[in-house]
Amino acid sequence: MTAALLRGCVALAVLVLTACASQPYDESAEPAQVVTKSAKTAVTPHEKLATSFTEQGLFADALLQWKILATLHPDDARYKTHVRQTEDLIAKLATQHQRVGNSALDKGDYATARHELLAALALEPTRAELLEALRRIEYDRVWRIQSAKLEKLKTTEDRKVTGVGEQERSYFELGTLMFREGDYTGAVREIQKYLNSYPGDPQAKKLISDAYAKLAAQQRQQGLLHNALANVEQAKRFNTDNATINSKVEQDLRAALADEYYEKGLRAQRSDLKLAVEMFEKALEYNPQHTKARLKLAEAQRMQKRLEEIGK
Amino acid sequence: MRNALALSVALVLCACATPAPSGRAKPGPESVVHRSNDFIVLTAAKGDTPAALARRHLGDAAKAWVIEDFNNVREFTPGQEVVIPLGTPNPAGIYANGYQTVPILCYHRFGGDKSKMVVTPDDFARQMEYLAQHDYRVVRMSDLIEFLQGKRALPKRAVVVTMDDGYKSAYQHAFPTLRRFGFPATIFVYSEYVGAREGLTWKEMQEMVASGLVDIQPHSKTHSNLGFAQPGEDDAAYQQRIQAEIQVPLRDISKNLNIPVHTFAYPYGDTNKDVIDQLKQRDYRLAVTVQPGSNAAFAYPYMLQRSMVFGDEDLDTFAKQLGAFQDVDLR
Numbered sequence: 001m002t003a004a005l006l007r008g009c010v011a012l013a014v015l016v017l018t019a020c021a022s023q024p025y026d027e028s029a030e031p032a033q034v035v036t037k038s039a040k041t042a043v044t045p046h047e048k049l050a051t052s053f054t055e056q057g058l059f060a061d062a063l064l065q066w067k068i069l070a071t072l073h074p075d076d077a078r079y080k081t082h083v084r085q086t087e088d089l090i091a092k093l094a095t096q097h098q099r100v101g102n103s104a105l106d107k108g109d110y111a112t113a114r115h116e117l118l119a120a121l122a123l124e125p126t127r128a129e130l131l132e133a134l135r136r137i138e139y140d141r142v143w144r145i146q147s148a149k150l151e152k153l154k155t156t157e158d159r160k161v162t163g164v165g166e167q168e169r170s171y172f173e174l175g176t177l178m179f180r181e182g183d184y185t186g187a188v189r190e191i192q193k194y195l196n197s198y199p200g201d202p203q204a205k206k207l208i209s210d211a212y213a214k215l216a217a218q219q220r221q222q223g224l225l226h227n228a229l230a231n232v233e234q235a236k237r238f239n240t241d242n243a244t245i246n247s248k249v250e251q252d253l254r255a256a257l258a259d260e261y262y263e264k265g266l267r268a269q270r271s272d273l274k275l276a277v278e279m280f281e282k283a284l285e286y287n288p289q290h291t292k293a294r295l296k297l298a299e300a301q302r303m304q305k306r307l308e309e310i311g312k
Numbered sequence: 313m314r315n316a317l318a319l320s321v322a323l324v325l326c327a328c329a330t331p332a333p334s335g336r337a338k339p340g341p342e343s344v345v346h347r348s349n350d351f352i353v354l355t356a357a358k359g360d361t362p363a364a365l366a367r368r369h370l371g372d373a374a375k376a377w378v379i380e381d382f383n384n385v386r387e388f389t390p391g392q393e394v395v396i397p398l399g400t401p402n403p404a405g406i407y408a409n410g411y412q413t414v415p416i417l418c419y420h421r422f423g424g425d426k427s428k429m430v431v432t433p434d435d436f437a438r439q440m441e442y443l444a445q446h447d448y449r450v451v452r453m454s455d456l457i458e459f460l461q462g463k464r465a466l467p468k469r470a471v472v473v474t475m476d477d478g479y480k481s482a483y484q485h486a487f488p489t490l491r492r493f494g495f496p497a498t499i500f501v502y503s504e505y506v507g508a509r510e511g512l513t514w515k516e517m518q519e520m521v522a523s524g525l526v527d528i529q530p531h532s533k534t535h536s537n538l539g540f541a542q543p544g545e546d547d548a549a550y551q552q553r554i555q556a557e558i559q560v561p562l563r564d565i566s567k568n569l570n571i572p573v574h575t576f577a578y579p580y581g582d583t584n585k586d587v588i589d590q591l592k593q594r595d596y597r598l599a600v601t602v603q604p605g606s607n608a609a610f611a612y613p614y615m616l617q618r619s620m621v622f623g624d625e626d627l628d629t630f631a632k633q634l635g636a637f638q639d640v641d642l643r
Contacts (some may be wrong), residue, residue, distance in 0.1 A: 057643040058408045068395055071348035118406060119642040125402040131462045135609035142615045145603055150539045150582060166620065167580055167602060170429035171421075187511065196537040196578050 046072070050082070058212075059090050060123055094123040098130060111139050123287055168197045174203060179211050184218070185212040209239030220253065226261065235241045258287030265293070269300055273307065276300045313573070345393075352396040355387035369396050374636065377449060377467040382532060386447075403465045404609035410639040413606035414456065416472040417633065418618040422485035432622040433485040439621070440493045440528050443471060450495040453575050456595045460613045468620045469636040473497040474600065476531055476577055476616065479507050483516040489523050497576060500531035500577035500600075514568040521569055528569055530561030530579045539582030551586065558590050588614045606635040 050065035064084045067288065070079040101116030114137050121130045149165075157226035164172070175190030191208040219228035232253060235245045265279030280297035283290050345353045362376035380386055382397050402573050405412025421430045431439075443450060449467040452472065458464035473490075475482045478501030483555070490497050499520070505511040520526035533556055534540065541550035553584060562573045564623050574597045581602030590600055591614060605617035619633040 008609050013587075060402075060408060067348070067350045070351060071346045071351045071353050074346065115640070115642070118411065118640065121404060122408045122642040123404040125404055126400075126462065128462050131404055134608075135612060138608070138610050139612040139615070142601075142603060142612055143619070144379050146583065146601065146615065150584065153537075153540060153582070165580065165602075166428065166622070167420075170427070174429070175429070189505075189508075193535050193579075196535065197582070199543050217531065229588075244490065253489075 054086070058080045059086055059093070061127065063090060074308040090123045093109045094127070097123070097126075101133070105137070106134065110140070113137060127217075153208070163245055164198065168194050175204075176207065179207060179214075182214075184211045184215040188215065205238045206242075207234045210239075211236065213242055213244045216249075216253075223256045225253060231255065254286045255290075257288045258285075258293065260281040261286065262290060262296070265296060265300070269296070273300055273304045277304065326491045329596075338350070350398060350401075352398065354388055354394050354396070355532055356392045356394050358388075358390045359390050360394070362388070364384070365394065365396065366422060370398075378465075381468050385463065392607050393616055400463075400465050400559045403459070405465065405468075406609065406642075408643050409607050409641060411472075412466070413608050413635055413638050414459070414466060414470050414472060415606040415634050415636060416453075416600060416616060416618040418600075418620045419473070419475045419482075419486070420477055420620075421479045422481040422600070428622050428624055429495060431621060433489070435623065437489045437492075440489055442627060442631065443634075444493055446631075446634075449637070450493075450497075452496045453498040453529065453598065454572075454608070455612075456616070457574065459608075459609055460598070460611060462609055466532060469634075471634060471636065474577070475499045477502065478512045478517075478531070478537070480510050480512055480516070483512055483520060487520055487523075487526065491523060496525045496527070498527045498529050498575065500529050500575075501561070501565075502531045502535045502579070503533045503564050505535070506564070517569060521571060527579065528565055530558070530565060530569065530573060532557040532579050533560040535579045536581050537580050538578060538587045539584055541582070554590050556588055558587075558594055558596075562594060562596075575600065578602075585614065595612055604633070606638075607640070 003041045033220060036079050046065050046069050050054075050062045050069065053062035055061070063083065064254045066079055066082040066086055068075070070083050073079055097120035101113045101120060104110075104113035104116060114134065117130050117134050117137075121127060121134070124130070171190045172194040175194065178190060179187035188208060188211045191204055191211065195201065196206065196292065210233045215230040216231035216235060221224075229250070232245055232250050235242050236250075261279045261283035265276045265283060268276040268279055277300050279295065280293045280300060283293035284297065287293075345355060347353075354365075354602055356365075356612070368375040376460075377564040379394065379396055384396055384466055385392075388394060390538045415484040417437070417527055419431055422433055422436055423430050424432060426432050426435070442448075448469045448471045450473055451470045453472050455470075456472065457522060459466050473495060474496060475486060476499075478499060482499050486497070493509075499512070501512060501517070506517075507513050515577050516587070517526075517528050521528060536542070536553065536557060538554055541547065545553070558576065565571065565573055576591055576599040578599060578601055583599065583601065588599070596614075598616060598617045600618050602620055603615070603617045606619075606621045608617050611617070621630060621633070
């Protein structure tokens with residue numbers, strides 16, 4: 001059934017139902033029941049409203065009005081009849097809309113399908129299967145938008161990014177501001193948030209590398225050598241050409257860390273040979289050229305072996 | 313057209329009103345005219361308010377909006393006819409002249425230095441005042457779960473307020489305003505930012521949750537983009553990252569706040585089928601993007617649209633994001 005034919009059916013139904021609803025209200029037909037004054041006076045306006053809604057093709061609204069009238073006059077059979085007739089019409093029209101909608105859906109005509117399924121739901125708002133059918137169309141719509149965005153993000157790797165999303169742009173701007181204000185931790189966090197979406201943007205990679213380098217320098221001064229070295233490595237990861245992170249900076253940090261572990265090893269050698277070996281090995285990990293650490297490691301290992309033999 | 317219809321209903325209902333006879337001033341069951349499975353129709357007595365009638369007849373004063381929306385009035389005059397729907401005649405909010413949509417607003421930071429992503433406390437207060445003055449009803453994110461299943465109606469002009477990332481400014485600036493208006497909001501936090509210099513602490517979140525207004529929900533572990541694998545990340549590592557980004561905040565929120573977790577906010581609004589599959593496995597019920605727009609009852613629950621509220625926009629622009637009804641002639 002086409003949408004045009006469906007509209008014809010609706011018009012016919014309006015004529016029939018309006019004719020029924022427009023019959024003059026017969027006071028004598030009212031059953032002998034106790035009805036309050038306010039209930040009596042309420043009848044005509046609701047009835048007018050129900051009739052008007054029917055004429056306009058607003059059947060769901062008309063049904064509510066008939067149901068209110070049936071509530072006010074539970075013993076008046078006419079209102080029950082109106083309720084039943086309107087419900088029957090609604091069920092028929094909703095099924096027709098659904099059929100047209102499903103057919104359009106099969107043909108891939110989403111616009112028509114959407115309109116017809118919505119029309120069916122407007123008539124029968126509690127039909128869960130209609131809601132699900134509409135949801136499938138909606139899923140397709142939002143998914144197409146999301147896929148297009150992801151596709152755009154994938155193509156921005158390792159080149160200057162244009163058309164950046166509002167949210168990401170703001171993270172980048174905030175990161176830049178924090179860098180200028182000397183909040184390098186905050187700068188790293190915000191620029192990383194930008195890079196999460198645009199991992200190849202050279203400008204952002206350079207900025208985050210500089211922020212890591214600045215953090216490393218601060219931590220070196222505070223004696224936080226491990227953190228400083230980790231940040232130097234991060235700075236190099238984002239920008240291998242970072243001028244502030246030349247090989248000497250990293251070598252100096254590694255040498256300082258090696259010295260620190262060497263000293264710890266010396267202190268441990270007197271009481272805990274196992275720990276001393278660990279410390280000297282760490283020192284060599286950071287600086288394989290640390291001759292003193294190499295000698296002391298050999299010495300500690302010899303002593304350890306001797307003690308084990310005595311123990312046997 | 314919908315407004316005209318509502319107005320005509322209101323006019324008719326007002327015309328029905330008859331003055332309350334003397335001696336019927338006290339509110340109570342004596343004002344009930346009739347009851348059916350579908351409706352209660354009664355005559356309002358002196359002192360009857362939508363909340364009082366909702367408490368008496370629907371068992372919950374918070375359902376006052378059901379009576380207000382059906383009768384298209386916010387208060388009653390004695391003698392006025394009031395129709396109380398007993399069921400949920402239109403849970404999806406779909407009518408012959410269009411359908412209900414629920415806008416979800418997305419804020420980030422609040423503060424004095426106004427910028428795109430920073431809304432000033434004054435602007436936020438003005439925006440909340442706008443909602444209150446224009447009959448918007450701020451509902452909870454979790455209210456959308458049943459609305460999207462077609463099981464629960466929401467008030468006309470329902471709107472959801474959310475805030476991303478978990479900035480401390482949400483506690484300092486937004487929370488007092490939410491309290492002033494009694495508006496609920498959902499804050500999406502990412503685990504690694506909790507306790508950071510400008511990040512919310514668990515204690516602050518506990519206080520806000522205890523108010524009954526604020527809900528805390530996950531926004532990932534590290535705020536990485538879940539929509540695609542990072543350079544050099546193989547599929548196994550990528551899947552593992554998605555899992556951690558979804559699971560860790562769920563665990564953290566459950567442990568520190570002891571509240572149910574139901575909605576995930578994708579960092580940058582980006583997602584894909586793998587991410588959605590993992591959310592479903594972890595029993596998340598909803599997830600939000602940053603695709604601008606409002607959500608009908610048939611929206612896909614794992615890709616709900618949200619409109620970002622920017623600090624450099626005026627009140628008119630804010631108002632344009634509050635689309636709560638989509639006009640379509642469906643007759």
